[in-house]
Amino acid sequence: MKKTLSQPLLKEVLNFAQVKELFDSFVQLTKIDVSLVDVNGNEVISNKLDKTKSICFVAKKTPLIKACLSHTSYALFKSAEIGEPYTFKCGEMIRCIAPLLNDKKIIGGIALGPVILWDSTDFVSGELSSLKESFNLTESEVKEVINYTTKMSCEEMNHAAKLLSFIVGLLCKEDNEFYKQRNRIMMQQRQISELIQEKKELESQFNKTIKQNKDLEREFIGYAQLGDKKMALKKINEILGVLLTSSRGNLDLIKTKSLEMITELSKSASELGTESLELANIIITYTKKIIESQDFDKIFLLLQEGLEEIIDTIYEERGYSKSNENIIRAINYIRTNYSDNIKIEEVAENSYISPDYLSHLFRKELNMTYSNFLTKTRIDNAVKLIQNGETEVQNIAFQVGYNDSSYFIKVFKDKVGITPYSYIKMIEENK
CATH class of the missing domain: 3.30.450 (Beta-Lactamase)
Structure with missing residues (x-):
């Protein structure tokens, strides 16, 4: 022995x-x-x-x-x-x-x-x-x-x-x-401990991937809005690289993320006042092609082509000026910090312009006030949270920047047409 x-x-x-x-x-x-x-x-x-x-x-x-x-x-x-x-x-x-x-x-x-x-x-x-x-x-x-x-x-x-x-x-x-x-x-106990540790590591990796992708997507939208196609496409490569690793080659997940990126960019174009039949046709065409594709490399190529065409269309219709850069910088700052109690003075300071001039740009470029844009951003993100499975209204309100859940419910109903409770119920019934 x-x-x-x-x-x-x-x-x-x-x-x-x-x-x-x-x-x-x-x-x-x-x-x-x-x-x-x-x-x-x-x-x-x-x-x-x-x-x-x-x-x-x-x-x-x-x-x-x-x-x-x-x-x-x-x-x-x-x-x-x-x-x-x-x-x-x-x-x-x-x-x-x-x-x-x-x-x-x-x-x-x-x-x-x-x-x-x-x-x-x-x-x-x-x-x-x-x-x-x-x-x-x-x-x-x-x-x-x-x-x-x-x-x-x-x-x-x-x-x-x-x-x-x-x-x-x-x-x-x-x-x-x-x-x-x-x-x-x-x-x-050891097996349970190992399972818990494995779950924590997976959750940590998943959360890290989500955060990494969100940061990259914000950078991508910023470069796309500024018309910097080279940097925008570089960010697309990074996003898809992270996605490919975390999804382990799951085509459905990659397709979903690709369509989300097209939607986000078209939404940004709309916020900047770019709404045309040509832009709508580009979105419809590439959405259909990506859904039908069964190859990662082809999806990657289609996404590059589609986003590049959307960026070109935005700047053909709008042109480029210093005011575009200022309003885009302000929009990106709001999208990153909407859950905080941000004031127009803070956004203006980070956009390197005065609060009065920023207020003027919001009305001129987006046809809405700073407050309306901040509210729209918060409610849009509240809708996303509900669609992703969040059901606690108070928690949703806090995550999108409202400390008073009653006021959040009132604003949500005003913008969406129904209360968050009704919207949650509707999402659950349609699952």
Whole structure:
């Protein structure tokens, strides 16, 4: 058997209080030192008649302790291999070890001794000298250790080891069902934790993708409104790159996003006062082609061509002037910050013009006031939230910039024709 990192800890399988009580009775009855050791040979619990006179206690103070641990660990796995207690030499003495198993894995062992297999008077001078040199002891200290150490035969040692390992094995078995049950609970908790973490990572990635796409779309609309086709098409490439990665090549999702981009740009054109039959035909033509397409590369090409034609149409009809750039900058700022309590002074400052001139541009270019445009933007986004599954009216109001939900309901009904509650119900019924 091999050592494994997945082995359960002894303290998770055994009741240490019971083991200590058992060891105490065993030592008092047999006069043999006993230890519970882990798979590396370390003593976890030990009971000795007088630990200060034990050779193991002496060994801990010398470099020989590493060799002792190694020999004990080797003997433990050897005993598991042969299926019975294993007797091995420990210095000039003898130890015996029996394995403890849990779910067919070695979790530790019961080590007895050391003992000597003959009377202390028969301990020859060579063995005395070896002990003195190995542990740096005086002759009187060696004799004290020998006199303390129990004398018994190998057969007696084996019987003692079998008896103790059998009793401790019963303790393992008694706690085994509890251990297995706890293991099952821990496994379930780990699986639940992994699922929760996986879900969080997916949600985080999804939210990150949505935010990234929204930021790119705002930049795209801004460049398109300014007539910068090169930068607008660059943003399209970035948007589709993010979309392709997050959608894993889902054509329906890519088509939906492509149509949304055409709709958003045509909506911007309408806000800028560009409404013509030519623009309507472009939108209808490319919408139909994208819906019918079954190839990502073709959708990408159609989207590029369609958006480029829409941009060209906007500027053929409107031309380009400094006032266009100013109003577009203001529109983009409002679209980004509509959920805040933004005033015309703040928007004008970020558009590098005065509030009065910005108010004039809204009337001239969009045929509406600043307040009307802000309200329209907020209600349009409220409608989108409902279409995307949001059903809490108070939450919707807060997300689009209204702290008073009653006022939001009034404004929503005025612009949409029905209350948000009715609109939510209508969306749910049509699903």
